[in-house]
Amino acid sequence: MTPGAVALQAGLRRGWIEFRHTVTNPGQLVGWLFWPAIALVVMYFMRDSTVPGTDFSLGTQAVAGILGINTLFTGLVGLAFTLITDREDGTLLRAKATPNGMLGYVTGKVLAQAGITVAVLIILLVPVVLLFDGLSIGTVSSWVTLVWVLALGMLAILPVGAILGSLFRSTQGLVPIMVLIMALVGVSGVFYPLAALPEWLQWLAQVFPVYWLGLGLRAALLPDAMAVAEIGESWRYLEMIGVLGIWGIVGFLVAPGVLRRMARRESGSAVAARRESVARRAA
Template identity: 50%
Template structure:
């Protein structure tokens, strides 16, 4: 607790900085704002004979992509930058500093993503409409969000432990491809069978399915695979990804922290300067 409490405090400070800093706010909300604008103009276009608008169907999936993409990429990017500017090395010199550092990062990133999702959901519900949480919809929304973060955050920590700035940027390319085959903006049933099978191996599809089951009318299930929300499968797949990530992340992070030194940081800076010039 001597390390966790300062870590939580650090995470709350970083969260306040994110939401009071204009560049950070632009980074968090520019893409969602553009996407919501596109969906707004599609709100009157229906999908086949389902009676549901394309925008209404896409909004829950878009929320899922925010959880998966930002949950992974925000933590990854912060770890990469903190390794390169010496923040991580300074944390290592403080007793239990690494524990506090990682707790703070998890708190700040998880809270940032959650607030982003809630704000985008609120704005989307007003601009697009059509959302109709039924029964235990909000409870489903909550556990899907939590499981999604548990699946995404450890992956961000793992990748952030060994990627550099350039490699971290290139990771966005396969992430965008994964979004395209995960049924985020249109039902996965519209994809070829082999491609939809690949999409179902990753958390993003199941996050989208869970969000749709929570936020769409009950009869929207007719456009899903087997006409089912498959909650049990959603829990199992997200749970497996979370378990794998939570098992591997502490191991990878400990090894990464153990290798951090003034010499390695200087070598990274020299390498970055060579690329720049």
């Protein structure tokens, strides 16, 4: 077996161990579920409001988008956060010191975060199905759409998370990114149909994967008749595949170089300096 294959195998084991540790740790699991659960409660109390031009519940329509946004946060921000944290505590430096250690490390991190993202989505689907009427989840086509949209969405956002985790030296640096994501959420058709917003906001939202991931989950979970509330009165699968695919391709082209650059800069003195900085912030 080649050294690269051994590293990939180690990454698979690492990813499974980290995934299992997270989903069996009540504290960490609650941390991932808390904010989306709050959002779902808010949408439940909005269930009597309707999407403009239809008699469909606005709360139910927004639920699919909320699941998409949570997928984005768990996958993208979660991976970026864990990479930065591992740089601060020296975990990444130890991986760098092992032959092909970075390959195994990155493989494990990406797989663990992807698994956590899927697990959180599945857990949230349970109360969604019980509390919200009108969802279209009783057909094979709905589940097939959910699977491929989620897979494509993960391919689009995980490389971006790896890039952000490589560029920022502290978790505080992610604050502007989270603010930007929240701004995009506001104009991405999650809480209100994008077609009802000004045209320039529609174009802006369609550049980023936030909108397309939410649209894909709405296509999977809502009745086909609800496409009337979307731009072009369609789920626009081809455009969805195109935009998410472009983000994924660009991400996979850029991420390896950024990760290698980050690894080259890791040293014992750099880790010590970051630890001292963290200690000063905590004091």
